Amino acid sequence: MKYSYADYVPLFKAFADETRLKIVDLLTCGEMCACELLENFNITQPTLSYHMKILSDSGIVKGRRNGTWMYYSNNGEVIDNISNLLFEIRSNKDKCMSKDDGNIQCSRKCCTEAGPPNK
Amino acid sequence: MKYSYADYVPLFKAFADETRLKIVDLLTCGEMCACELLENFNITQPTLSYHMKILSDSGIVKGRRNGTWMYYSNNGEVIDNISNLLFEIRSNKDKCMSKDDGNIQCSRKCCTEAGPPNK
DNA sequence: CCGTTATATAGATAATTGTCTATGCTATTA
DNA sequence: TAATAGCATAGACAATTATCTATATAACGG
Known part of the structure; x- marks a missing residue:
């Protein structure tokens, strides 16, 4: 796993x-301009701009300027990155990110003496 | 799509x-007890408890008590729900959640007169 | 029962977040 | 070039969040 946890947090x-x-x-339907997006919400224009900045900075959404208009679309590659992480988590296995960095073997009573039944 | 956006926000x-x-x-490696989890962080026990509550309430993690010990494991079904949403978003199509509720056709200049080239 | 251990809850607090109004910037148009 | 339209930025502010310390609750062992 090349990415760290911190990399996924902004996503x-x-x-x-x-x-x-x-x-x-909404962008699943295709590219949309900011003004069109705005019509779908009860928020002000600066608030939409704030949200678009968060989505753009994280890479989830791509922005494109055409004159005074801004067109936005989803960035499939970044969305795939999240999907891949969830897939890793979903497939229970013996190598989590942390395990690569060291041993997480537990030597406490709860894991040895009695032991967790569901293991 | 049966779920609304608000349902996914806590996840x-x-x-x-x-x-x-x-x-x-860490739970990808299998079930772990709270005390074992705690050893992997520089946080206090109440802080871990706080995080486990958020993960449990959202359904992402399942908790199981055995005596005084709490064992936690990932809940694959809920993680799948998120994956499914991302899959829907990833596959650009003509039916986003919003489109089911009404028409989002844009009649503004930016979408008609000049028109967005990348459509 | 009484002490100990594991976990949860309460309250405080600093940092972050989402929203607004006001204003600035940029590009088109008259 | 002046006015306008679309978007971004700045500043203010209330709400939420992540963390801590202190305390409560729960369960086991002697």
Whole structure:
């Protein structure tokens, strides 16, 4: 695993807001201009700009200027990165990111003496 | 799509923290007790308890008590829910969640007169 | 029962976040 | 070049978050 946890935090943070989730979902239909996006929310223009900056900075969304208009679209590659992480987590295995850095074998009572039944 | 954006927000929020990401990654290796998890961080026990509550409440992690010890493991089904959403977003198509609720056709200059080239 | 161990809760606090209004910047157009 | 339209930035502010210390609760062992 080449990425660290910290690298994924901004991505999950970008998705951790109802407005931004709806923005990304709207962009699923294709590229949209900022003014069109704005019509779908009860927020002010600066607030939308704030959200678009978070989505752009994280790489989830790509921005393109055409004159005075800004067009936004989803960035599939970055979304794939998140999917890949979830896939790694989903497939229970013996090599988590942390295990690469050292031994996480537990020597406490809870893991040896009685032992966790579900292991 | 049966879920709304708001349903996913707590899930992404749960992942939007470096400590919690590491916890989930550690649990990829299998079930672990709280005390064992704690040894992997420079945080206090109440702080770990706080994080485990967020992960448990969101459904990402399952908790199981055995005497005084708490054992935690990942909940694959909930993680799959997030993966499915990302898959929907990834596959650009003509039916986003919002489109089900109404028309998002844009009648502004930016989308008609000049028109967005990349469409 | 009483002490110990593991975990959870309460309260405090500094940092971050999402929103607004006001304003600045940039590009098109008259 | 002056006015306008679209978007970004600055500053203010209330709400949320992540962390700590202190304390409570729960379960086991003697």
